[in-house]
Amino acid sequence: MTALGKLFLFAVLGFLYLPVAVLVAMAFNASPLYALPFEFTTHWFEELAGNDKLLAATRNSVLIAILTTVLATVIGALAAIALSRRRFRGRTLLRLLLLPPIAIPWLIIGTAMLVFFFWTGIGRGLHAMVLGHVALAIPYVVLVVGAGLNNTRIDLEEAAMSLGSTPLHAFFAVTLPLLMPSLIAAALFAFAVSLDQFVISYFLATPGVSTLPVEIYTSIRKGFTPEVNAVSSLLLAASMILIIIFARLTKVGGVSGRR
Amino acid sequence: MRTLVDRRRFNLLLGAGVAAGALGTRMPRARAANKITVLNWQGYGTDEAWALKLFAEQTGIEVVHDYFNSEQEMFTKLRTNPGAYDVALINSAWTSRIAEEGLLDPIDFNTVPNSADLDPLLRDSSNFAFDGKPYGVAWVWGMNGLGVRKDKAAGAQSLEVLWSPEAVGRVALYDDAITEVGIAALLFGESINDPKDMKAIVEKLKAMKPNVKLIWSSEDQWNKAFSAGEFDYSIYWSGAAGRSQKTFKLPVEFIVPTEGAIGWLDGLSVPASAPNKAEALSFINYMIDPKFYVQWATEVGAPASANAKAMEELPADDPQKLIHKTEYLKNLQFMSPMPDERRQAFVDAWEEVKAFYAS
Amino acid sequence: MSEPQSGAPARRGLSPGAVTAALVTPAYLWLTVAIFLPLVAMLVFSFLTAAPFGNRAVEFTGAHYLVFYNRPYLVEVALRSLALGAWTTGICALIGLPAALALSRAFRGRTREVLFFLVILPFWTNGLVRVFSWTMVLRENGILDDIVRAFWADAPSIGILYSYPAIVVGLVHAYLPYMILTCYLSVVAIDDEILEAARSLGARAPVVFGKIVLPLAAPGLIAGSVLIFVPVIGSFMEPRILGGTAGVTIGTVIEDQFTQAFNWPLGSALSFIMLAVVLVVFAVFSRALRGRLTLS
Numbered sequence: 001m002t003a004l005g006k007l008f009l010f011a012v013l014g015f016l017y018l019p020v021a022v023l024v025a026m027a028f029n030a031s032p033l034y035a036l037p038f039e040f041t042t043h044w045f046e047e048l049a050g051n052d053k054l055l056a057a058t059r060n061s062v063l064i065a066i067l068t069t070v071l072a073t074v075i076g077a078l079a080a081i082a083l084s085r086r087r088f089r090g091r092t093l094l095r096l097l098l099l100p101p102i103a104i105p106w107l108i109i110g111t112a113m114l115v116f117f118f119w120t121g122i123g124r125g126l127h128a129m130v131l132g133h134v135a136l137a138i139p140y141v142v143l144v145v146g147a148g149l150n151n152t153r154i155d156l157e158e159a160a161m162s163l164g165s166t167p168l169h170a171f172f173a174v175t176l177p178l179l180m181p182s183l184i185a186a187a188l189f190a191f192a193v194s195l196d197q198f199v200i201s202y203f204l205a206t207p208g209v210s211t212l213p214v215e216i217y218t219s220i221r222k223g224f225t226p227e228v229n230a231v232s233s234l235l236l237a238a239s240m241i242l243i244i245i246f247a248r249l250t251k252v253g254g255v256s257g258r259r
Numbered sequence: 260m261r262t263l264v265d266r267r268r269f270n271l272l273l274g275a276g277v278a279a280g281a282l283g284t285r286m287p288r289a290r291a292a293n294k295i296t297v298l299n300w301q302g303y304g305t306d307e308a309w310a311l312k313l314f315a316e317q318t319g320i321e322v323v324h325d326y327f328n329s330e331q332e333m334f335t336k337l338r339t340n341p342g343a344y345d346v347a348l349i350n351s352a353w354t355s356r357i358a359e360e361g362l363l364d365p366i367d368f369n370t371v372p373n374s375a376d377l378d379p380l381l382r383d384s385s386n387f388a389f390d391g392k393p394y395g396v397a398w399v400w401g402m403n404g405l406g407v408r409k410d411k412a413a414g415a416q417s418l419e420v421l422w423s424p425e426a427v428g429r430v431a432l433y434d435d436a437i438t439e440v441g442i443a444a445l446l447f448g449e450s451i452n453d454p455k456d457m458k459a460i461v462e463k464l465k466a467m468k469p470n471v472k473l474i475w476s477s478e479d480q481w482n483k484a485f486s487a488g489e490f491d492y493s494i495y496w497s498g499a500a501g502r503s504q505k506t507f508k509l510p511v512e513f514i515v516p517t518e519g520a521i522g523w524l525d526g527l528s529v530p531a532s533a534p535n536k537a538e539a540l541s542f543i544n545y546m547i548d549p550k551f552y553v554q555w556a557t558e559v560g561a562p563a564s565a566n567a568k569a570m571e572e573l574p575a576d577d578p579q580k581l582i583h584k585t586e587y588l589k590n591l592q593f594m595s596p597m598p599d600e601r602r603q604a605f606v607d608a609w610e611e612v613k614a615f616y617a618s
Numbered sequence: 619m620s621e622p623q624s625g626a627p628a629r630r631g632l633s634p635g636a637v638t639a640a641l642v643t644p645a646y647l648w649l650t651v652a653i654f655l656p657l658v659a660m661l662v663f664s665f666l667t668a669a670p671f672g673n674r675a676v677e678f679t680g681a682h683y684l685v686f687y688n689r690p691y692l693v694e695v696a697l698r699s700l701a702l703g704a705w706t707t708g709i710c711a712l713i714g715l716p717a718a719l720a721l722s723r724a725f726r727g728r729t730r731e732v733l734f735f736l737v738i739l740p741f742w743t744n745g746l747v748r749v750f751s752w753t754m755v756l757r758e759n760g761i762l763d764d765i766v767r768a769f770w771a772d773a774p775s776i777g778i779l780y781s782y783p784a785i786v787v788g789l790v791h792a793y794l795p796y797m798i799l800t801c802y803l804s805v806v807a808i809d810d811e812i813l814e815a816a817r818s819l820g821a822r823a824p825v826v827f828g829k830i831v832l833p834l835a836a837p838g839l840i841a842g843s844v845l846i847f848v849p850v851i852g853s854f855m856e857p858r859i860l861g862g863t864a865g866v867t868i869g870t871v872i873e874d875q876f877t878q879a880f881n882w883p884l885g886s887a888l889s890f891i892m893l894a895v896v897l898v899v900f901a902v903f904s905r906a907l908r909g910r911l912t913l914s
Contacts, residue, residue, distance in 0.1 A: 008716055008720050013736060018755060078641045097654070103889075103893045105869055107872070124340070138649060144799070148803035207298075207340075207344070213745075219479075222303070223479035235742065247731050332877070436874070471863050474865070484753075611689070613870075616864075617861075
């Protein structure tokens, strides 16, 4: 049973990584049109090294994604705790309100933000981008943390409190460790949502300031080069290294839950 | 003749003086400006790094860009960002509509010396006119016509080839309502901007269903699918066809069908709220300069310049020169302004056709 | 933020209501400024003849909400989009739940943590670049065919690029990590002892799955389904690039209303109709689930 499970999970990972492998391979392929047969080159990495615009855009993307992740995870987790732990009037309404930001296409939300921010004087710039990115990430955080919270055991928290802990202490000593896997998952999603967010950045960035997805999407009319694959591959490699370091250093068993 | 020239020179001086005076008094920031913002498609001439470097060396003006991905986004950005842009690229089919909202400044050609060399048919196009004044400087033009694979479909003449049995499953259409409805209108010998019988057009386009393999929406997508051999016949942009041949060595041939192609004309305009109008005009002047155009067209690949002199200076074997023959201009129908309701009817027709293809 | 003390036994001087308010206010205030108010503006636009810019006269109209009546071909498009959402969500659930169980049962410690991150990592690459990678895999004589032919040289092409299934593959790939991870968060907390107790009492695997695992996984399945179904029915990138002529969805229609027709009112009316449909689907779905899945 365990062997079967392992095999299945590796098959799923194979599916998830198939296009990613292609993406990385094309960063090393000579054809600017992803044409085969494969012909090895490091040309696109050399081009990338001289492409200040793309590098600056990538840096902006990562910075905004980190900022978004921190803000959205904290704000979203607080709301998730209230929505799944507390019974109050209007809870269903608040839950339903999480759907419009996911359901309405980004193009429309982006246009609406552009118009509204223009009317209210919020304007464009980094503040507007972060405002938009965090708002889009919040529903994802709330839903993911909520899914985890539904199964963490309230009885443990209550037991701690009946043994004399303050609610705050009980939260930090018992609930937070239980929540950790959900928080990490939610943060990873928030990061992904922000890193791939195109419309908001594109409408709300100061002219001349750009992010990686904006560079990619605005260049498809004419065509983007495998430099984009090169920069994506580097991002991927950096993330993997970070994960390995993280896994080696942490002892808390971040995402493993109780065991 | 002499008096005419003299008057022109006089006007030029007068115009420049008035413009400089007006700008100097009304726009105090203008004098100190060394940076202008251009609103355009990405990778569409104005953001060529070598050109901006040269322009900065000549004038000391730095150029930054903001981009749009559709004409409506350009319009929206102009509406919601007053004071942000100094130059905007506008398809001439939209110029009068945008000028009508007071978002653009009329152009005084005397402040754009290179405009003297513009093809009069393009410079004086009624598309740029609103209330009797021009609101854009003709920059480049091109056509949407047949882009076919050389060894499979060379020598195609008529648009009917898209419906032919040999093209079954081998056609790529451009995802643009104005273009696709226009293609059918051309077949029926009607105006591309105001066809009489939309029902017949929808039926004609629906009849292409077995032939249509994909519907492309970006040059990138076209190039990648064509190079993978996914289709042989397509509706394609003339300027992009030259680029695909030159940059990617793709075996594509651009054909102006016997029924005609769909012409479009892009102009450069100065928003009414532009903070640096004088610099904006000097950038526009640089953009229509033959020197810039020839380098852009030969090294990168560009649509046809509206500047007749620039077209003459292209080498005789340049793909863009071979594709964009000046004699086409006389009969070419250009995309023109249309009322909102008619634009909606075009989009509805194309949407209905696409839904039919998908079903 | 002090609230009058109520008679209820409140700890540390804060009433439960105030705590709740303090917890939800930051999130919903943020959403209000950045999303709800802008969307209210769009909702108003959807009842106008045109977006209120410039100097043209604008009137109120409800006509945009008759869009499906006036354009009957869109009904089929909408149904296809809902079907696309259902297929994608269903396949994600069928793959995601077992994958989550495997991740939580078959691996331990550090390996499990690394695998957990590996599931989400593909997500950090650009969506558009990923979709273009899929075109290379799925096309006739593409990479998928190469892989198959490495084992069976004369295999016929199974290239499915430019078809409805190709869109589903692209969407499943784009959304599967949501389902795996939300399910994982639910099932990781299941006690081995409970499962063993059930087995020792003679329950067979399907029974254990149906009576214990599924109910406990339900919150994850539901959260994952929301995160997948809702955006998929409005998706337009995967359909456009992978679908060929099959790539017409309500998402692409809405996009065309914005970018080609410049008809914000109609585009937003379509979005709000779809939002209403989504809400109805979930209302019905959650009512049906309430009876079945909760442990009583």
